[in-house]
Amino acid sequence: MTESLQVFSRPRALKDVPTHFCPGCQHGTTHRLVAEVIDSLDLQGRTIGVASVGCSVFLYGYFDVDVVEAPHGRAPAVATGVKRVHRDRIVFTYQGDGDLAAIGTSEIIHAANRGEQLTVIFVNNTTYGMTGGQMAPTSLPQQKTTTSPYGRDVASDGHPIRMAELLAGLEGTSYVARVAVNTPGNIIQAGKAIRKAFEVQVRGEGFSFVEVLSTCPTNWGMSPLSANERVAAEMIPYFALGTFKDRQTAG
Amino acid sequence: MNQRLFVKGNEAVAMGAIEAGCRYYFGYPITPQSDIPEYMSRELPRREGQFIQAESEIASINMLLGASACGARAMTSSSSPGISLKQEGLSYMAGSELPGLIVNICRSGPGLGGIDASQADYFQAVKGGGHGGYHLIVLAPHSVQEMYDLTMLAFDLSDRYRIPAMLLGDSVVGQMKEALLPHSYVRPDDLPTKDWAVSGKGERKEQNIVKSLYLGDGELEAHNWRLHGKYQALREREVRFESVCLEDADLIVTAFGSAARIAKTAIRMAREKGLKVGLIRPITLFPFPEKVFRQATASTRRVLCIELNNGQMVEDVRLSVSRDAEVFFYGRPPGAGSLPTPEELCEQISRYCGEGS
Ligand SMILES: Cc1ncc(C[n+]2csc(CCOP(=O)(O)OP(=O)(O)O)c2C)c(N)n1
Ligand code: SF4
Numbered sequence: 159m160t161e162s163l164q165v166f167s168r169p170r171a172l173k174d175v176p177t178h179f180c181p182g183c184q185h186g187t188t189h190r191l192v193a194e195v196i197d198s199l200d201l202q203g204r205t206i207g208v209a210s211v212g213c214s215v216f217l218y219g220y221f222d223v224d225v226v227e228a229p230h231g232r233a234p235a236v237a238t239g240v241k242r243v244h245r246d247r248i249v250f251t252y253q254g255d256g257d258l259a260a261i262g263t264s265e266i267i268h269a270a271n272r273g274e275q276l277t278v279i280f281v282n283n284t285t286y287g288m289t290g291g292q293m294a295p296t297s298l299p300q301q302k303t304t305t306s307p308y309g310r311d312v313a314s315d316g317h318p319i320r321m322a323e324l325l326a327g328l329e330g331t332s333y334v335a336r337v338a339v340n341t342p343g344n345i346i347q348a349g350k351a352i353r354k355a356f357e358v359q360v361r362g363e364g365f366s367f368v369e370v371l372s373t374c375p376t377n378w379g380m381s382p383l384s385a386n387e388r389v390a391a392e393m394i395p396y397f398a399l400g401t402f403k404d405r406q407t408a409g
Numbered sequence: 410m411n412q413r414l415f416v417k418g419n420e421a422v423a424m425g426a427i428e429a430g431c432r433y434y435f436g437y438p439i440t441p442q443s444d445i446p447e448y449m450s451r452e453l454p455r456r457e458g459q460f461i462q463a464e465s466e467i468a469s470i471n472m473l474l475g476a477s478a479c480g481a482r483a484m485t486s487s488s489s490p491g492i493s494l495k496q497e498g499l500s501y502m503a504g505s506e507l508p509g510l511i512v513n514i515c516r517s518g519p520g521l522g523g524i525d526a527s528q529a530d531y532f533q534a535v536k537g538g539g540h541g542g543y544h545l546i547v548l549a550p551h552s553v554q555e556m557y558d559l560t561m562l563a564f565d566l567s568d569r570y571r572i573p574a575m576l577l578g579d580s581v582v583g584q585m586k587e588a589l590l591p592h593s594y595v596r597p598d599d600l601p602t603k604d605w606a607v608s609g610k611g612e613r614k615e616q617n618i619v620k621s622l623y624l625g626d627g628e629l630e631a632h633n634w635r636l637h638g639k640y641q642a643l644r645e646r647e648v649r650f651e652s653v654c655l656e657d658a659d660l661i662v663t664a665f666g667s668a669a670r671i672a673k674t675a676i677r678m679a680r681e682k683g684l685k686v687g688l689i690r691p692i693t694l695f696p697f698p699e700k701v702f703r704q705a706t707a708s709t710r711r712v713l714c715i716e717l718n719n720g721q722m723v724e725d726v727r728l729s730v731s732r733d734a735e736v737f738f739y740g741r742p743p744g745a746g747s748l749p750t751p752e753e754l755c756e757q758i759s760r761y762c763g764e765g766s
Binding site: 208224227247 | 433464467472483617
């Protein structure tokens with residue numbers, strides 16, 4: 159007789175409900191990675207999530223942790239208020255590129271610069287997903303979107319912002335990395351980075367930030383597979399993967 | 410305690426807040442309210458509290474949102490242009506049913522305007538200000554003592570109803586110094602426990618969610634009716650006002666905050682001249698003392714509304730008075746040299762009292 163051994167299951171920190179994300183959208187993958195880390199570090203009971211505005215707005219519908227919903231872009235400020243009250247809890251924000259790199263630029267830079275004890279998961283899909291695929295601060299040069307129908311023109315629209323590099327330059331940040339979730343190998347790396355980011359907070363070592371390169375097949379007008387290929391062919395060359403700051407290893 | 414102090418109105422707010430248990434302050438400097446963050450930055454760290462000078466008013470109101478979502482007594486303060494920036498967060502706090510204190514020490518506008526005392530933010534304070542149709546609890550102190558007492562009351566009402574509260578002062582009540590009799594805060598025993606607050610699930614079975622998004626069929630309508638019910642309850646239960654000499658009055662003067670101080674002197678002068686004039690001073694601007702006006706104008710048919718603007722509260726007065734009462738308005742839009750004098754107001758009172766008739 160053989161005994162069956164369960165080797166794969168839903169993380170406890172994720173509810174057993176279907177998500178509303180489009181097929182091939184990697185918000186779901188990233189949710190799972192965050193939930194796995196919460197489970198493996200045994201943080202579910204003391205984690206508070208801060209939901210932002212964008213396709214991930216229903217965070218509280220999927221994560222089984224306490225959640226506060228923030229206005230568009232303001233999650234780092236809301237999280238600051240939460241963490242200053244609950245200094246022994248683990249507080250994370252989960253924000254899209256429109257949320258974090260456009261309307262909320264001020265809030266993210268200053269929360270990072272204050273070295274708030276927060277973990278920020280930043281999902282960069284180079285577009286505004288929820289509102290229908292408009293140009294984001296992270297849209298690539300020549301990228302066609304509903305508000306850059308002729309392609310992003312850097313002469314008038316500016317250049318895509320590299321948030322990880324920008325934040326790594328601030329004294330207040332402790333851990334900053336950029337990952338992608340387009341291949342199994344990259345997903346494993348992404349999980350490791352997210353784990354490190356939470357560990358930094360658990361140890362009280364400051365502000366941690368993980369930028370996740372992600373797909374938006376719906377608004378890119380691509381199949382999930384070709385969307386994944388675009389991440390490798392166009393996004394990673396511009397948004398280099400890697401660790402931009404790790405105060406621990408820097409000693 | 411129980412020792413008379415000579416302090417600024419702004420300091421009285423900070424002292425009242427700390428006495429009422431507020432340990433979290435988030436703000437951004439602006440004249441004429443910076444004494445409040447300065448006081449808090451000095452006192453909160455000594456009490457294991459947190460003071461954050463945020464990068465903007467937008468950030469500070471959202472820090473307040475976060476702290477309040479955790480169930481803490483927390484506050485922010487600003488002045489008119491800064492309060493405009495806070496409107497987004499105020500709407501979200503109202504939608505998320507979060508308590509919290511927002512102090513507006515008003516200055517003159519619109520735009521950068523000036524730093525003189527003004528009541529031109531009345532509409533913004535009592536009619537919602539941000540998007541979506543909501544109310545704040547709005548309290549209008551007219552003395553340093555009230556800056557202290559109403560700060561405490563604001564926290565209590567805000568907690569009891571889960572509605573953000575605004576203390577609406579201006580640079581006169583904020584900057585003037587007068588005697589204050591501090592007293593210890595007594596927590597009303599009907600304040601509900603904040604079992605809705607986020608704290609980490611711990612052993613709780615259900616997660617706590619603080620949100621203002623309602624997309625399900627009929628959900629948002631139900632939410633809005635519920636909020637409406639709370640506003641109605643405030644109207645029934647929490648109206649506060651001061652009235653002076655209404656019994657024999659031929660004319661009711663109404664004014665709030667610093668305008669009421671000047672009006673009180675003018676009324677005294679008018680009484681000395683033999684004019685029968687009384688006063689209704691709304692202390693809660695929302696809920697507005699509608700019934701008080703209706704009842705008072707059943708016998709006294711003339712009301713003179715005095716404001717440091719060109720006519721805002723007068724609209725609520727008109728909606729409140731009994732049908733055949735006449736409502737007159739006298740106000741001065743603010744700016745340097747535009748504060749009405751008691752003599753000027755006394756002249757207006759004489760005019761509407763029908764002096765000599
Ligand atoms: C103040 C404000 N401005 C604009 C919007 C509309 N809005 C909703 S989501 C969104 C963009 C979200 O894009 P992103 O952050 O990239 O997240 P994604 O949907 O791609 O996951 C915008 C502009 C809003 N809700 N509030
Ligand atoms: S619109 Fe884009 S980001 Fe939003 S759920 Fe669909 S694929 Fe994901």
